[in-house]
Amino acid sequence: MRFGFDIDDTLINLREHAFHIYRMKLKKHVPIEEFHALKRVEIHEPFGLTDEEGSTMWNSSLEDIYYTDCPPYQGAVEVLNKLIESGHEIFYITARPKEHGERTKNWIKQQGFPVIDEHFFYGMQDHEKIHIIKELKLDYYIDDKPAILDTLSKEPIELFLKDQSYNRAATYNRILDWEEFLGKINNHTEVKK
Numbered sequence: 004m005r006f007g008f009d010i011d012d013t014l015i016n017l018r019e020h021a022f023h024i025y026r027m028k029l030k031k032h033v034p035i036e037e038f039h040a041l042k043r044v045e046i047h048e049p050f051g052l053t054d055e056e057g058s059t060m061w062n063s064s065l066e067d068i069y070y071t072d073c074p075p076y077q078g079a080v081e082v083l084n085k086l087i088e089s090g091h092e093i094f095y096i097t098a099r100p101k102e103h104g105e106r107t108k109n110w111i112k113q114q115g116f117p118v119i120d121e122h123f124f125y126g127m128q129d130h131e132k133i134h135i136i137k138e139l140k141l142d143y144y145i146d147d148k149p150a151i152l153d154t155l156s157k158e159p160i161e162l163f164l165k166d167q168s169y170n171r172a173a174t175y176n177r178i179l180d181w182e183e184f185l186g187k188i189n190n191h192t193e194v195k196k
């Protein structure tokens with residue numbers, strides 16, 4: 004089977020990591036509960052920033068957000084390695100900007116994720132992910148943004164949504180915890196093999 008994964012906020016806890024960076028940089032100890040209550044992807048509002056200020060803050064913090072010690076979600080590294088061990092193929096599809104693609108790939112490898120260079124795609128817009136995902140003929144695709152899964156809903160791909168506070172209204176198969184993922188797909192893969 005061919006599995007495709009988004010990276011940020013699907014495999015790694017990027018926004019919460021960025022939230023901690025904002026707290027340090029802005030010297031504002033906004034409670035973490037405010038992060039967990041966010042109803043949108045952007046994290047700047049609890050810090051009292053406008054959308055424009057938030058966008059500037061995000062872009063000027065990108066080096067720290069992307070390349071310091073952002074933790075993978077518990078179980079994510081292990082689950083992807085188990086998929087490889089079981090003979091499945093793994094592809095990464097991230098909308099991180101082109102200039103961050105190769106460094107991101109190396110960073111992801113350093114975290115222990117199994118990466119084949121040719122299976123790592125970056126630099127597209129969110130709505131353009133569908134083209135790569137279709138070309139790759141994926142059997143499974145996992146993302147945190149319902150809008151991306153919506154573009155794929157007519158394709159013969161099994162879709163999963165990584166649970167986040169901003170996507171609770173969506174009705175896709177939801178991953179609360181990576182450790183439960185193999186159990187969720189096992190029935191399907193045994194049937195399809």
Ligand SMILES: [Mg+2]
Pocket residue numbers: 009010011012013146147148
């Ligand atoms: Mg994402």
